[in-house]
Amino acid sequence: MTELNLLMVGAGLSGAVIGRMMAEAGHKVTILDERDHVAGNCHTERDAETGVLVHIYGPHIFHTDDAEVWEYVNRFETFLPYNHRVKTTSQGQVFSLPINLHTINQYYGKTMRPDEARAHIAEIADTSIETPQTFEEQALRFVGPDLYEAFLKGYTMKQWGVSPTDLPASILKRLPVRFNYDDHYFFHQFKGMPQDGYTAMVERILDHPGIDLRLGQRFSREMAERFDHVFYSGPLDGYFDYALGRLGYRTLDFEKFTEIGDYQGCAVMNYGDPDVPYTRITEHKHFAPWEDHEGTVCYREYSRACGADDIPYYPIRLMGEMEMLGRYVEHANQEGGVTFVGRLGTYRYLDMDVTIREALDTGRAFLKHAADGTQMPAFSKPPL
Structure with a gap:
């Protein structure tokens, strides 16, 4: 197969997994991310004051029934048992x-x-x-x-x-009540948390001589002309410079505070009363119960409408957004040379395991199209 020059926009799970597969297949891979770190919203880092491993953009718990995805993440990181409550x-x-x-x-x-x-x-x-x-x-x-x-x-x-x-x-997809005393949040076969954090895992995925990682660099559509194909995991509407309007998202604000000892006795405490302004408090050392820290790091989490300069978290996907999404999908299908992937690229809420599954499937589909000399579609998983 002829070596291709490929661009991944975004160094989150989608870009990392597809990029690694393309590099292992012998292609030249460039990965851009406008942030100064990899792993996207899964980014984890050690708190300087307490040593606690903190999920900077809110907690991410890995759970799946997909054995191949579980095997894949464990190839790059040790996942330790964790039952979310x-x-x-x-x-x-x-x-x-x-x-x-x-x-x-x-x-x-x-x-x-x-x-x-x-x-x-x-x-x-x-x-x-x-x-x-x-x-x-x-x-x-x-x-x-x-x-x-x-x-x-x-x-x-x-x-x-x-x-x-x-x-x-x-x-509210499922019956929101259980008639037994099981308080495990997830029922999946494979559950765990990465021992060194998600950022360490993604860094290992990207550790390949065929990958050129460029952080702190923003993508522009003119760049696409220098590559044989682009895999784009940024906002779908952002790729088209919001020409048809902005798709609706909810964003999150985090109020960080530290304490000595154990603040709330659990990883996540929701607040259901409407007069409490935040939705929940997360205590991050409980996400790594195998570690021992004297101090603790907590986030009060507030949800609000996403503005132009905010980080988009949850796609709203109500009637108005779906109509606009349909028009953007039409534009994407006419673009050629770019495949839209991930949560932002397909405007869908995706758990991490689904994101990785779709990235693996997208990478394999692209390699088949490249071998056959046919064009890769704009979406391997249509948003609508």
């Missing part, structure tokens, strides 16, 4: 999440068995809502007004900045 402070008490039998019994002051709790929830649920259309209808249909008000409504309003009556039911 979340608590929430609501109405003056601390409860376990997701809503489980302990949460239900504690909230109602009962000692119900699973069948009794299931019958109780069925009795208070609004069964008149046969086909829920909104987030609120979905919640009322499956857990009733009490648990909805205590655990879902306020948090959702703060996270998304709109009423739950304006959000689609699909956001």
Whole structure:
């Protein structure tokens, strides 16, 4: 196969995984990132004051049922066992999440068995809502007004900045209640946290003689002319200079503070009451329970609308955004020579394992197209 000159825009998971595959296939790879570090929003670094490994852009917990993805990340980093648990402070008490039998019994002051709790929830649920259309209808249909008000409504309003009556039911995808005492947040087969952090993992992925990494450098479309193909993991609308408008995102503000000892006793404490301005507090040393630190680093997390100079986190994907997205997809499909990848490039919320899976699939698809002499499409995973 003829050596190709390829450009990866973004040194996050998508750019790193695709770039590594292209370099191992014998191609010349340049990776640009406007930030001064790799790993994108997964970036981790040691806090200078406490030594705690901090998830700079908020916590990322690795969980997957994809054995190949699990094998891939463990090729570049040692993942140690970690079971994620979340608590929430609501109405003056601390409860376990997701809503489980302990949460239900504690909230109602009962000692119900699973069948009794299931019958109780069925009795208070609004069964008149046969086909829920909104987030609120979905919640009322499956857990009733009490648990909805205590655990879902306020948090959702703060996270998304709109009423739950304006959000689609699909956001609340699964039945948000368990009728046993299992408070593990994730049920996936493979779960863990990287011993040295995600940044160390991505640095090892990028450690290949065929990769030229350039940090602190912004991409411009004129650069694409110097490469045989571009893999772009930046904002889809940003690639087109926001010509059709800006796609909507939520962004996050973090209020960092340090303490001595253990501040809250868990990695994540949600705050469901609407009068508390932040959505949660994360305590980062609990994400690496194998380490021992006298001090601790915490983040209060605030969600708000994403401005032009903010870091985009969560794509909103409501009706107006989806219409605009459709027009941008049309433009992308006509572009040629560029493939849009990742969370920003496809305007979809993606967990890390899905991001890596799609990057592996995209890389393999490109190598096949290159071998066949055919054109790689703009999206290997269409946004719509």
